[in-house]
Amino acid sequence: MDAGLAGVLITLLVLSILWFLVWRTNQKRSCLPPGPAPRPILGNLWQKDVLPLYKTYEKLSSTYGPIFTIWRGQKPVVVLCGYEVVKDALLGHYEEFGGRPEIPFLLRLSKDYGFVSNDEKKWRELRRFTVSTLRDFGMGKSSMSQRVQQEAQHLVELLSELKGNAFEPMTMFRRAAANVICSVVFGSRYSYSDMVFLELLNVMGNYISFFISPAATVYNTFPNIIHHLPGPHKKLLASCEKLKDHIRERVEHHRLTLDPSCPRDYIDCFLLKTEKEKSSPENMYSKEDLVMSVFDIFGAGTTTTSNVLVFFLLVLTKYPHIQAKVQEEIDEVVGTSRAPSTEDRLRMPYTNAVIHELQRFHKSRTENFPRMTTQDVVFRGYTIPKGTTVIPVLSSVHTDPTQWENPKEFNPGHFLDENGKFRKRDAFLPFSAGKRMCPGEALARIEIFLLLTTLLQSFTFQLASKYEETNLFSLWLEIERRAIPAKFFAIRRPASS
Numbered sequence: 001m002d003a004g005l006a007g008v009l010i011t012l013l014v015l016s017i018l019w020f021l022v023w024r025t026n027q028k029r030s031c032l033p034p035g036p037a038p039r040p041i042l043g044n045l046w047q048k049d050v051l052p053l054y055k056t057y058e059k060l061s062s063t064y065g066p067i068f069t070i071w072r073g074q075k076p077v078v079v080l081c082g083y084e085v086v087k088d089a090l091l092g093h094y095e096e097f098g099g100r101p102e103i104p105f106l107l108r109l110s111k112d113y114g115f116v117s118n119d120e121k122k123w124r125e126l127r128r129f130t131v132s133t134l135r136d137f138g139m140g141k142s143s144m145s146q147r148v149q150q151e152a153q154h155l156v157e158l159l160s161e162l163k164g165n166a167f168e169p170m171t172m173f174r175r176a177a178a179n180v181i182c183s184v185v186f187g188s189r190y191s192y193s194d195m196v197f198l199e200l201l202n203v204m205g206n207y208i209s210f211f212i213s214p215a216a217t218v219y220n221t222f223p224n225i226i227h228h229l230p231g232p233h234k235k236l237l238a239s240c241e242k243l244k245d246h247i248r249e250r251v252e253h254h255r256l257t258l259d260p261s262c263p264r265d266y267i268d269c270f271l272l273k274t275e276k277e278k279s280s281p282e283n284m285y286s287k288e289d290l291v292m293s294v295f296d297i298f299g300a301g302t303t304t305t306s307n308v309l310v311f312f313l314l315v316l317t318k319y320p321h322i323q324a325k326v327q328e329e330i331d332e333v334v335g336t337s338r339a340p341s342t343e344d345r346l347r348m349p350y351t352n353a354v355i356h357e358l359q360r361f362h363k364s365r366t367e368n369f370p371r372m373t374t375q376d377v378v379f380r381g382y383t384i385p386k387g388t389t390v391i392p393v394l395s396s397v398h399t400d401p402t403q404w405e406n407p408k409e410f411n412p413g414h415f416l417d418e419n420g421k422f423r424k425r426d427a428f429l430p431f432s433a434g435k436r437m438c439p440g441e442a443l444a445r446i447e448i449f450l451l452l453t454t455l456l457q458s459f460t461f462q463l464a465s466k467y468e469e470t471n472l473f474s475l476w477l478e479i480e481r482r483a484i485p486a487k488f489f490a491i492r493r494p495a496s497s
Helices: 003-029 053-064 083-092 104-110 120-136 142-162 169-185 195-211 214-221 232-256 266-276 287-318 320-333 342-347 349-361 394-398 441-458 472-480
Strands: 067-072 075-080 377-379 382-384 389-392 459-463 488-492
Touching: 053 067, 053 075, 053 394, 067 214, 075 083, 083 389, 083 394, 104 214, 104 232, 120 266, 120 287, 142 169, 142 441, 142 488, 169 195, 169 266, 169 287, 169 441, 195 214, 195 232, 195 287, 214 232, 232 266, 232 287, 266 287, 287 320, 287 349, 287 441, 287 459, 287 472, 320 349, 320 441, 320 459, 342 349, 342 441, 349 441, 441 459
Parallel strands: 075 389
Antiparallel strands: 067 075, 377 382, 459 488
């Protein structure tokens, strides 16, 4: 066979494969909600008018409707936008939309251990155990409030030592949020200067930053190819293994010092459950399940809360009159002789409204942690097959013009009635909804309120001047992905107002 004929045959083979892929994709597209046309092999990856969704969902939903389909490689993803559609899926059809698809990067890291397991039965059991145990150790109770108050005071002391000099809050807030989790999981807190602690926080921050990045989307679309190529995922997976090794050391220390009559923390409770369930053939409480569960609690409870707090301060520096009004209410209700408590929240409607509005205004990026249909489901005129990846865009709920008076504006009045009292809003879903909603919601609410009010009781925050003219969300995205450090000034307020 001469080279010319071989070249023709190879070209025909490649064209045939591409034609088959296009044909198969078109067959699938005909049964799914409409959406932008995918390219062969890549789908909608690297199409800036499609991904990332937090930038494009408004335009796409205006073109294709509140339910549309995008493609990650050869796999379809159904996207849900707007309050009515998202509520109908997550609450009205919570079982049908309650699955979780396999996330290759997470699976590579977890090896399917822990309460993020793809095993539905294990996930249910470990989630139930985790929520119950965290509640026993104070989540949503006064004892947890005291732990958060202690960490808030540590932050105040640290900021006071700066004497008004600029600081970078991401790492600082991460220490406080992590120590709240550590007190429940490990039974103790770390010193803010502990180098091991700081390295753990750095690893976790890098992990979350990668997980929500476009690079993670590419990895999860083509895992068998990308995993074997050089890139940030290699170093990150190695770093995460070191963090898991540290957790294993803490678990072993707990095992050696365990007093079954007096469990100290989450690890002790898990070890007791492991012993109780050791004869069970399902083995849902293995050592590696404990290690990965601790890893997930540590990550979710540390990075998410600290990132949200940094965003909150960023917004309040852009709206100094709102920051000042919150401080006025803190002065009136709490004063300066004591720290804020969770009981104060009921007497602080404006502060409560501002916190809710900050959460509504925050653009969440949840597309790398999607849902999945657990069965074929007919939903609003479309038949969505079992096993289809689904992304409910929570930001679309929080900017739905049918639910919010001025969805694009930061306005605490969204959560205040005509008498200035706090009012709840049905279209407020910062922790998602349904069977996969955030299990740490109660703790997150306590932390956000106490940390923010304690900081504003003592300081007025200003943004470093070189960032003042930058678009708010553009600046936040750069900070969140750690491309630039956020720089703030904490100006000490007078002891009495």
